[in-house]
Amino acid sequence: xxxxxxxxxxxxxxxxxxxxxxxxxxxxxxxxxxxxxxxxxxxxxxxxxxxxxxxxxxxxxxxxxxxxxxxxxxxxxxxxxxxxxxxxxxxxxxxxxxxxxxxxxxxxxxxxxxxxxxxxxxxxxxxxxxxxxxxxxxxxxxxxxxxxxxxxxxxxxxxxxxxxxxxxxxxxxxxxxxxxxxxxxxxxxxxx
Numbered sequence: 001x002x003x004x005x006x007x008x009x010x011x012x013x014x015x016x017x018x019x020x021x022x023x024x025x026x027x028x029x030x031x032x033x034x035x036x037x038x039x040x041x042x043x044x045x046x047x048x049x050x051x052x053x054x055x056x057x058x059x060x061x062x063x064x065x066x067x068x069x070x071x072x073x074x075x076x077x078x079x080x081x082x083x084x085x086x087x088x089x090x091x092x093x094x095x096x097x098x099x100x101x102x103x104x105x106x107x108x109x110x111x112x113x114x115x116x117x118x119x120x121x122x123x124x125x126x127x128x129x130x131x132x133x134x135x136x137x138x139x140x141x142x143x144x145x146x147x148x149x150x151x152x153x154x155x156x157x158x159x160x161x162x163x164x165x166x167x168x169x170x171x172x173x174x175x176x177x178x179x180x181x182x183x184x185x186x187x188x189x190x191x192x
Contacts, residue, residue, distance in 0.1 A: 036098060045085055058171055149186060
């Protein structure tokens with residue numbers, strides 16, 4: 001049952017066969033993170049990618065002044081990795097931390113590369129996932145440039161209502177690019 005979400009996710013692309021999906025799952029390991037645990041810390045090299053079964057992760061960078069800037073929230077049923085580090089095998093500049101208890105299915109980079117080099121469908125799948133990640137990043141940039149904080153918050157609530165309330169006010173404000181005081185005003189505005 002634990003692999004149902006990832007099977008459904010992988011099959012939804014209509015690229016991979018049942019046997020390819022089953023083989024992928026056989027190459028993974030289950031991983032749990034407690035609230036506050038790190039998937040990866042700045043200065044480490046990311047050599048794995050994980051599928052989020054449950055829980056929320058935040059990706060953040062620390063400024064020269066020591067301020068944490070949350071730039072990504074990762075909800076269930078998507079992949080998570082420190083992409084730049086994963087691709088280049090250089091040390092990452094980001095931190096990925098569990099906001100609450102998180103359950104993951106994880107595969108090592110070398111195993112994923114082996115799949116891609118031996119199965120053309122996996123190469124196609126990884127290309128599609130990379131394209132989706134690019135589009136998601138572009139949409140996030142456009143949203144930050146185009147919409148005000150209230151619209152960004154409403155969009156987040158529309159797409160992830162069951163999870164947003166689990167994110168601390170500080171992390172949420174940072175993700176939306178506003179102060180905690182402004183975040184408090186937005187929440188009050190919406191409840192009235």
